[in-house]
Amino acid sequence: MSVILTRDTPFEATVPLLVVGGGACGLTAALAARDEGVEVVVLERDPLPQGSTSMSLGALCASGSAEQKRHGVDDGEERFFQDVMAKTHGTADPLLARVVGAESGPALDWLAERHGVELVLETGWTPAFGHSVMRMHVTPGRTGADLMERLVAACERAGADILTDAHVTALYADGERVTGVRLQRPDGSTEDIGCDALVLASCGFGGNHQMVAENIPSMAHARYFGWEGNQGDAILWGKALGAGLGDMDAYQGLGLLADPQGIDVNPRLLIEGGVQVNQQGERFGHELEDVSGAGARVIAQPGGVAWVIYDDRIHQNCKELPQYKVLSGLGGIRSAPDIEGLAAQAGIDPAGLARTMAEVAGFVASGAQDGFGRAFPGPALASPFYAARVTGALFHTQGGLLVDENAQVRRVNGGLLPNLYAGGGAARSIGGPGPSGYLPGAGLCMAVTLGRLAGRAAGRAVKG
Ligand SMILES: Cc1cc2nc3c(=O)[nH]c(=O)nc-3n(C[C@H](O)[C@H](O)[C@H](O)COP(=O)(O)OP(=O)(O)OC[C@H]3O[C@@H](n4cnc5c(N)ncnc54)[C@H](O)[C@@H]3O)c2cc1C
Known part of the structure; x- marks a missing residue:
């Protein structure tokens, strides 16, 4: 995985917004970008968009959703924030915990109301494992595969293109600014596509044994039961561009x-x-x-x-x-x-x-x-x-790129990378270091919440 630093723009085509990875995060980001009226293409390495999302139970935690209100559940930013901080003994990024507390419920409502991705409160999940109230939401099919089907259908309706068999193998950058990507097709041929902004939604590094051994040595010999294609590409590219990383031992x-x-x-x-x-x-x-x-x-x-x-x-x-x-x-x-x-x-x-x-x-x-x-x-x-x-x-790694309240990638030395956004498993989550701060449903919650923020902010930036 490399970053090609060049002022040349050898691109066969240019799209305002590219998204790498077609799981829950990438597809949600694409939907948000379409809401801004921006042309967007999701690049997915596999023949079908599936990812860890399709392997999951499809249960998302979210606070302040319309579904919670309908069931009389009193929840919102402050309560979510307190639960995250209690579960992580104060080690989670407080800004991100507040952002997710405030934005996760609205993200689910938006998916349901605006894009027809129906999500209902799972009342069988009574408060446990660190959630102080009922917060788990599922699609009617109650699987991650069902969630993916609904997101793909929503992308089709919204006019967000998903290009499959498109393995992104390198980023082009002019200094810190990403100018495009190189992708490889199954027959070995390559294509270079330019962009004005990029969302990294290619999840974490669970499928990369070397990165797991380096960052989470205690799980180096454990079975990995996540998507094999999640090789840590977003983290490696971000790092090469000067991004900050956090909680790399979280999983x-x-x-x-x-x-x-x-x-x-x-x-x-x-x-x-x-x-x-x-x-x-x-x-x-x-x-x-x-x-x-x-x-x-x-x-x-x-x-x-x-x-x-x-x-x-x-x-x-x-x-x-x-x-x-x-x-x-x-x-x-x-x-x-x-x-x-x-x-x-x-x-x-x-x-x-x-x-x-x-x-x-x-x-x-x-x-x-x-x-x-x-x-x-x-x-x-x-x-x-x-x-x-x-x-x-x-199951999946939880550490990754540091992002701000718009899911824009933060530099290691402060400030933001100019046109790079990240979410889902590619970004640092809200579980703090190690495994034990993980709240059930937080994986998909981070995918759709940050995905929406990233797609919206990137969409507005390229329009502006
Ligand atoms: C068995 C299992 C059960 C789980 N259950 C739950 C649950 O019930 N609730 C919950 O909240 N979380 C759960 N999780 C975690 C959850 O699935 C993840 O947190 C979430 O799916 C991450 O979404 P994502 O979009 O970031 O990544 P993914 O859904 O993995 O999507 C990433 C996509 O990027 C693609 N990609 C990677 N690299 C490239 C590249 N270089 N070029 C192009 N494409 C690329 C991959 O092929 C993949 O399709 C579970 C995980 C597993 C494995």
Whole structure:
């Protein structure tokens, strides 16, 4: 990935605004630019725009949305900001936390009202993992693939072009000003396209083993369960142009990757009262505290695996979730009328599991918190019981380019790069360093919120 510094403009064509990457961030940026009446082309390396967005559960957190108001949820910038700062122990970028707190709800409302990307409040996601109120929104299909389909359709309606099989391999720049890009086609041919401004929406560096090893050594040997094409290009280009980087060791891990099926298990199994145990049948943490840090905690268990244990009530509540249905169809869900039978099916130590389940029942009955600080409001788990085997993985990286309140890229030494914008996984997120400041739904929230800000600001700049 290089930056070609040249005053020459060898471009076959010029487009006012180019966007690199056709995931949630890139497509949202394109929609915002179209609202400004600006011609925009999204360049996507793959034959179809999918990205990590299409692999995700498609659940976005947002504050102050019309959907929250409709459900009587009192939320907004200040509450979101306080949650982010509490979750990250004050290490998140306060400006960005406020911007996202103020802009995420309006971004979702805008996607729904202006561009027909319907998003509803997911009432099964009661407050957990650092959210103090209900904030998760999903499209009706409740998957990231469904969100992508709706964004692609919205781009078609809005006249935002998406050029696929267009792998951007270099940026052209005159000093700090980006003048265009070089892209490579699957047959090896290259094209040079000029632009007045550029939005980097090519996500983080999870697919780049060397960058993961350098920046997040603790996850260097963990499984990467994100989009392979996310190779850190935006970060490398930004850095070469003098951009500042932040929280490069931040990442979203998850201890809920079905093993061996490789399907994202919905945290609702835990939120609704399930627990997570290891092979010995022992719990090893507060299941609702740190959704992202749980990845490393599960990897640290014997065999690098754990089981989510729940009951029929939770199974009934979740059985229509798309990923759950697939996992069930693949035989990834075990069930038995009693704990002993479940332990035998799953290969968990029966005495350990029986002890743990008796303890959990005791916490439900007494209302006391367990040793990890988790409360069990009930109802008590009851027969038949269920188990899903999971492992931990690196889902996506959270560190990246520093941006301002318009998603414009900040220089390392202060000030802004003149015509470069970034969002989604390409930009520094609001989770602070490491994995544990990650709030569920923040990945997609950063993609659409910063995507909209970037597309709008870049659109206005090129018009001006
Ligand atoms: C399994 C899984 C589950 C998740 N679940 C959730 C969830 O429920 N809620 C949530 O908020 N977050 C979730 N996340 C995180 C979320 O998916 C990401 O934060 C979000 O999708 C990032 O959006 P993006 O547009 O920045 O990146 P992406 O959606 O990954 O899009 C980036 C695009 O850029 C393209 N690209 C890369 N380099 C180039 C290049 N040089 N030239 C051209 N194109 C390029 C890629 O091919 C890709 O299509 C999950 C992640 C995973 C992996």
